[in-house]
Amino acid sequence: MSEKDMKETYEGAGVSPQDQADNPVDRILRQERMPHIWCPGCGIGTTVNCFARALEKLNIDLDNLAVVSGIGCTGRVAGYLKVDSFHTTHGRAIPFATGLKLANPKMKVVVYSGDGDLTAIGGNHLIHAARRNLDITVILVNNFTYGMTGGQYAPTTPFGSIQTTMPYGMYEHQFNIPKLVAAAGAVYVARWTVYQVAHLTRAMTEAIAKKGFSLVEVMSPCPTLYLRRNRLGEGIDEVKRFKEWAVRKDGADVNDVGISRDKPLIIGKFVDIERDEYIDLMNRQLSKKLGDRYTLYGVENGEV
Amino acid sequence: MKADPKGVLTGIHFMDGNHAACEGALAAGCRFAAGYPITPSTEVVERFAARIPVVGDGVFIQMEDELASSIAIQGAVWAGRKAMTVTSGPGISLMQEHIGLAATYEIPLVFIDVMRGGPSTGLPTLPAQGDIMQVKWGSHGDYEIITLATSSPQECFDLTIKAFNLAELYRCPVFVLLDEVVGHMLEKVVIPEADEIEVQERLWTKKTPEEYWPYDPEYGMIPGMVKAGDGYRIHTTGLTHDHRGYPNLNTKTQYEMVNRMINKIKDNADKIIEYEEDGVEGADIVVIAYGVTTRVAKKAIEDARKKGIKVGLLKLVVVWPMPEKRIREIAKNAKALIVAEGNMGQLVYEVERLAAGNCPTTLVPHPGGGVHKPETIEKAILEAAK
Numbered sequence: 001m002s003e004k005d006m007k008e009t010y011e012g013a014g015v016s017p018q019d020q021a022d023n024p025v026d027r028i029l030r031q032e033r034m035p036h037i038w039c040p041g042c043g044i045g046t047t048v049n050c051f052a053r054a055l056e057k058l059n060i061d062l063d064n065l066a067v068v069s070g071i072g073c074t075g076r077v078a079g080y081l082k083v084d085s086f087h088t089t090h091g092r093a094i095p096f097a098t099g100l101k102l103a104n105p106k107m108k109v110v111v112y113s114g115d116g117d118l119t120a121i122g123g124n125h126l127i128h129a130a131r132r133n134l135d136i137t138v139i140l141v142n143n144f145t146y147g148m149t150g151g152q153y154a155p156t157t158p159f160g161s162i163q164t165t166m167p168y169g170m171y172e173h174q175f176n177i178p179k180l181v182a183a184a185g186a187v188y189v190a191r192w193t194v195y196q197v198a199h200l201t202r203a204m205t206e207a208i209a210k211k212g213f214s215l216v217e218v219m220s221p222c223p224t225l226y227l228r229r230n231r232l233g234e235g236i237d238e239v240k241r242f243k244e245w246a247v248r249k250d251g252a253d254v255n256d257v258g259i260s261r262d263k264p265l266i267i268g269k270f271v272d273i274e275r276d277e278y279i280d281l282m283n284r285q286l287s288k289k290l291g292d293r294y295t296l297y298g299v300e301n302g303e304v
Numbered sequence: 305m306k307a308d309p310k311g312v313l314t315g316i317h318f319m320d321g322n323h324a325a326c327e328g329a330l331a332a333g334c335r336f337a338a339g340y341p342i343t344p345s346t347e348v349v350e351r352f353a354a355r356i357p358v359v360g361d362g363v364f365i366q367m368e369d370e371l372a373s374s375i376a377i378q379g380a381v382w383a384g385r386k387a388m389t390v391t392s393g394p395g396i397s398l399m400q401e402h403i404g405l406a407a408t409y410e411i412p413l414v415f416i417d418v419m420r421g422g423p424s425t426g427l428p429t430l431p432a433q434g435d436i437m438q439v440k441w442g443s444h445g446d447y448e449i450i451t452l453a454t455s456s457p458q459e460c461f462d463l464t465i466k467a468f469n470l471a472e473l474y475r476c477p478v479f480v481l482l483d484e485v486v487g488h489m490l491e492k493v494v495i496p497e498a499d500e501i502e503v504q505e506r507l508w509t510k511k512t513p514e515e516y517w518p519y520d521p522e523y524g525m526i527p528g529m530v531k532a533g534d535g536y537r538i539h540t541t542g543l544t545h546d547h548r549g550y551p552n553l554n555t556k557t558q559y560e561m562v563n564r565m566i567n568k569i570k571d572n573a574d575k576i577i578e579y580e581e582d583g584v585e586g587a588d589i590v591v592i593a594y595g596v597t598t599r600v601a602k603k604a605i606e607d608a609r610k611k612g613i614k615v616g617l618l619k620l621v622v623v624w625p626m627p628e629k630r631i632r633e634i635a636k637n638a639k640a641l642i643v644a645e646g647n648m649g650q651l652v653y654e655v656e657r658l659a660a661g662n663c664p665t666t667l668v669p670h671p672g673g674g675v676h677k678p679e680t681i682e683k684a685i686l687e688a689a690k
């Protein structure tokens with residue numbers, strides 16, 4: 001996105017010009033690694049802006065934040081953030097994060113990765129992490145494609161879309177990601193697009209603050225390998241389209257939020273429930289069985 | 305540093321190799337294990353799951369597969385823990401990508417592999433030594449690992465501690481190999497007092513966050529480590545990276561990174577290598593073996609000696625890195641080398657390379673499903689002595 005387009009996008013979602021001037025992303029980026037690798041018009045950078053704002057709002061100690069990415073264009077996010085940040089292997093950011101969080105429960109752990117990484121090769125880890133309800137947050141950037149490898153079809157590619165390995169148009173069914181993770185046990189699930197930056201930022205804030213497994217699906221343009229190939233224009237065209245296409249339905253039944261290019265794109269907060277968290281459950285069960293022989297794990301001053 | 309008494313089950317036990325390996329890990333300070341059940345290794349994590357809540361300040365988690373367990377432990381190591389996973393052949397095959405990652409991250413990690421017959425699902429409950437090359441070469445690219453082979457429950461305890469210590473010292477994946485029969489063999493295991501067990505502490509950096517980069521050598525060739533949450537705000541990646549841990553995809557960085565990763569092991573090989581010799585000096589025939597095969601070889605050697613043959617045993621305790629200098633020397637003085645191993649011929653090629661034509665090398669193979677008969681090895685000794 002151009003500077004001007006970006007500005008319009010933010011204004012569209014009600015971020016004040018003042019806020020834009022004082023961009024918290026500058027404080028969290030590894031400046032020595034700029035410029036980043038993302039194409040002009042790519043939405044991933046916008047998601048990172050929102051993430052930086054979310055962290056600012058949460059006012060958390062960045063020393064206690066770890067960001068873990070898999071592999072892909074989105075997978076490069078970890079490498080640009082000036083926090084403890086880990087670029088892992090394709091699909092395995094979640095189990096890495098699981099080990100990190102379990103080994104040091106005082107860390108806030110965020111997994112930041114792409115739709116292919118998290119739902120295809122890493123799909124099994126995604127549902128098991130939701131099932132366990134360990135306290136981690138997943139930011140899933142859905143650009144309908146495998147960007148990094150040149151635009152092959154993903155489990156998210158809409159019907160009819162052309163991709164290099166689907167040259168005559170997508171005919172496989174898609175994952176409905178909110179439904180998938182909600183069914184597996186996620187306690188917070190939201191979907192926004194890079195157009196609604198203020199909502200997206202708030203959702204990230206809520207997800208990180210929420211105890212248990214939370215996921216924010218962010219719809220994001222990949223102009224280079226998805227949009228152009230499907231004659232859908234540039235990044236900004238998709239962002240504008242998001243504005244028309246998206247219909248906000250908080251609390252929507254996750255059965256109804258599957259994505260199709262010729263149906264409204266349902267966005268909003270779909271799931272926000274309470275369910276026992278992994279370490280709490282472990283502590284409860286082990287104390288019950290072992291009594292005094294067990295010392296609560298990961299507990300400081302009586303707080304997990 | 306001495307072992308933390310909480311993890312040390314001091315006493316004289318009658319225990320199988322799998323349980324002893326678990327006790328070795330706990331004594332060494334391992335407080336995080338992730339695994340996926342697989343015969344014949346499962347008892348190791350079953351015991352860890354039972355023990356860790358009472359040892360305290362640690363976790364076991366059964367992950368959804370071996371890909372997950374072999375990377376969950378890497379998250380735990382970056383969070384400051386000593387960690388391991390436990391598996392057998394099919395699981396080691398699945399873990400290969402993450403063995404390469406651990407080598408590239410340069411983190412201390414222990415993989416316990418209780419070997420069963422392969423290939424594929426093979427012989428789940430029966431022994432073989434078919435993973436000896438896979439643990440060395442299984443992941444793509446160039447990297448170094450350390451491997452220890454056990455032949456008794458006592459060694460399972462002792463060598464698992466050693467594995468953790470080596471992992472910390474050299475910041476690399478370390479494998480502990482158990483043959484299925486060693487894992488399930490009950491023998492006396494002596495677990496000493498905690499203050500008699502030497503454990504290697506992590507090589508924590510002495511630098512401040514301002515001076516620190518994750519891959520600047522600090523202890524010889526080895527970089528100092530930090531853990532997430534300490535304010536160093538590091539980045540690391542499996543991509544070829546520079547001293548800052550930042551991706552840098554060019555030949556120069558690749559050359560520097562790979563060279564240091566390899567040389568930190570190669571140049572310290574003399575300190576890592578461990579082997580036992582029995583009558584090798586002055587022997588005409590030297591049998592080279594590892595793991596349970598050394599037990600059978602001992603019987604074969606005893607019998608051959610009764611027939612007047614001058615035969616010795618070189619038992620590889622550390623298999624990787626190989627005692628290259630010693631095998632070269634032996635090959636110059638002996639008439640023949642015999643490699644007995646529980647596969648159709650793997651380590652024999654390394655020995656043959658090191659013998660460099662100075663003497664012939666004979667393989668005594670075994671396809672797996674059992675261990676060699678002493679007579680088979682003895683026959684090879686007698687044949688070579690002709």
Ligand SMILES: Cc1ncc(C[n+]2csc(CCOP(=O)(O)OP(=O)(O)O)c2C)c(N)n1
Nearest residue numbers: 071072073074090114115116117146147148
């Ligand atoms: C084991 C393995 N298989 C395949 C790849 C190649 N690969 C790299 S990124 C990627 C897809 C990434 O897609 P997605 O997660 O949607 O990220 P995006 O680039 O779209 O942000 C693939 C298949 C790999 N790096 N590792």
Ligand code: SF4
Nearest residue numbers: 038039042073147222
């Ligand atoms: S290929 Fe697509 S997803 Fe990747 S950086 Fe370019 S626009 Fe973004």
Ligand SMILES: [Mg+2]
Nearest residue numbers: 114115143145
């Ligand atoms: Mg994608």
